[in-house]
Amino acid sequence: MRNILVTGGAGFIGSHLVRLLVNKYPEYRIVNLDKLTYAGNLANLRDVEGCPNYVFVKADICDFPAMQRIFSEYGIDGVIHLAAESHVDRSIKDPFSFARTNVMGTLSLLQAAKLAWEGSYDDKLFYHVSTDEVYGSLPADGGFFTEKTKYDPHSPYSASKASSDHFVRAYHDTYGLPIKLSNCSNNYGAFQFPEKLIPLFINNIRHNKPLPVYGSGENVRDWLFVEDHARAIDLIFHEGKVGETYNIGGFNEWRNIDLIKVIIRVTDRLLGRPEGASLPLITYVADRAGHDVRYAIDSTKLKEELGWEPSLQFEEGIEKTVKWYLENQQWLDDVTSGEYEKYYENMYGRES
Ligand code: NAD
Ligand code: DAU
Numbered sequence: 001m002r003n004i005l006v007t008g009g010a011g012f013i014g015s016h017l018v019r020l021l022v023n024k025y026p027e028y029r030i031v032n033l034d035k036l037t038y039a040g041n042l043a044n045l046r047d048v049e050g051c052p053n054y055v056f057v058k059a060d061i062c063d064f065p066a067m068q069r070i071f072s073e074y075g076i077d078g079v080i081h082l083a084a085e086s087h088v089d090r091s092i093k094d095p096f097s098f099a100r101t102n103v104m105g106t107l108s109l110l111q112a113a114k115l116a117w118e119g120s121y122d123d124k125l126f127y128h129v130s131t132d133e134v135y136g137s138l139p140a141d142g143g144f145f146t147e148k149t150k151y152d153p154h155s156p157y158s159a160s161k162a163s164s165d166h167f168v169r170a171y172h173d174t175y176g177l178p179i180k181l182s183n184c185s186n187n188y189g190a191f192q193f194p195e196k197l198i199p200l201f202i203n204n205i206r207h208n209k210p211l212p213v214y215g216s217g218e219n220v221r222d223w224l225f226v227e228d229h230a231r232a233i234d235l236i237f238h239e240g241k242v243g244e245t246y247n248i249g250g251f252n253e254w255r256n257i258d259l260i261k262v263i264i265r266v267t268d269r270l271l272g273r274p275e276g277a278s279l280p281l282i283t284y285v286a287d288r289a290g291h292d293v294r295y296a297i298d299s300t301k302l303k304e305e306l307g308w309e310p311s312l313q314f315e316e317g318i319e320k321t322v323k324w325y326l327e328n329q330q331w332l333d334d335v336t337s338g339e340y341e342k343y344y345e346n347m348y349g350r351e352s
Contacts, residue, residue: 008083010040061105067112091157102160133158137292144298189226215287217257249297
């Protein structure tokens with residue numbers, strides 16, 4: 001029996017990972033620890049709620065005594081740490097909450113793991129799920145982030161994730177804590193909070209609302225289907241080398257404006273509108289402060305060492321994603337109206 005603590009399991013990527021682990025490893029106990037911030041939504045996990053190997057615990061990773069209790073109560077021997085403040089625009093407005101959760105929260109978890117496991121690190125693992133944004137920005141005309149690229153974060157979000165990565169490595173180098181890290185590119189798919197580009201634009205097209213394109217729309221992001229990310233995390237957790245970092249990405253770069261046109265085309269078609277009818281909704285707005293020009297991940301190490309490859313072509317992934325949001329309009333309406341909060345307020349109470 002393994003007792004795996006997944007933090008941030010009620011969020012976008014975390015919910016896909018929890019579903020994969022609960023279904024694939026009935027012999028494990030998967031403990032989903034989440035504070036249920038605005039981004040955490042237990043409706044993302046209704047299909048696994050009743051599974052005997054699934055437990056939900058509402059807690060804040062910054063609450064160190066609570067982390068110690070949880071390690072002891074559930075006999076945690078593996079951690080997959082995703083809980084974070086994740087939206088760059090929010091980090092520009094409120095950097096403190098990013099330092100609190102992403103830096104201090106990660107430190108609190110690391111210390112709880114160290115104290116719980118000290119004396120016997122055998123078969124223990126602390127795995128931190130991180131982002132390619134720690135590497136900074138690439139020029140428009142070339143280059144890739146590899147595992148050896150020097151950290152150069154620009155936003156408060158990426159600075160907080162870079163700091164948390166450094167703490168994870170420091171616990172390995174100083175105390176011998178068994179750790180792994182991965183740094184992934186932009187994810188897309190079901191259950192993503194509609195503040196992020198793809199679900200926000202699908203929702204706005206649905207409501208004929210403006211589509212705010214930051215700056216020139218020429219910034220480049222490297223997009224990966226979220227279920228492929230979850231598969232990579234599972235593989236790295238089980239088969240990656242302790243102390244190592246793996247980059248995760250699908251070699252799938254898009255200029256924002258080109259991606260937006262694809263989203264418009266697919267959404268219009270699936271809504272039964274003439275393809276391109278929503279193009280006039282495109283509205284160029286002021287650029288994001290410190291907007292990184294381009295991200296592009298080289299995931300050769302993951303492919304060569306562990307045999308991981310993305311399973312979906314981008315066209316197929318986008319079609320699936322747009323379809324999901326249109327078939328789950330209630331989910332979108334609930335998260336945008338705040339309805340979903342009532343669901344977990346009733347079940348677990350709520351912190352301010
Ligand atoms: P998300 O915002 O959808 O989910 C974050 C989850 O963490 C939520 O359920 C939230 O309630 C929980 N949380 C926040 N603060 C907490 C706290 N103090 N204590 C306990 N739980 C807390 O984020 P996501 O997009 O699913 O990202 C998950 C992780 O993956 C993050 O660490 C992020 O940096 C990383 N990542 C995301 C992407 C992406 O494209 N979304 C890409 C690479 C890496
Ligand atoms: O690269 C991995 C990162 O990807 C993760 O670590 C972050 O948690 C995740 O949020 C994501 O960060 P981005 O800032 O790249 O994602 P976002 O969806 O916010 O924006 C994607 C691009 O689209 C970016 O260049 C900004 C632009 N954009 C975004 C929004 C929300 C717009 O032009 N208009 C918008 O309204």
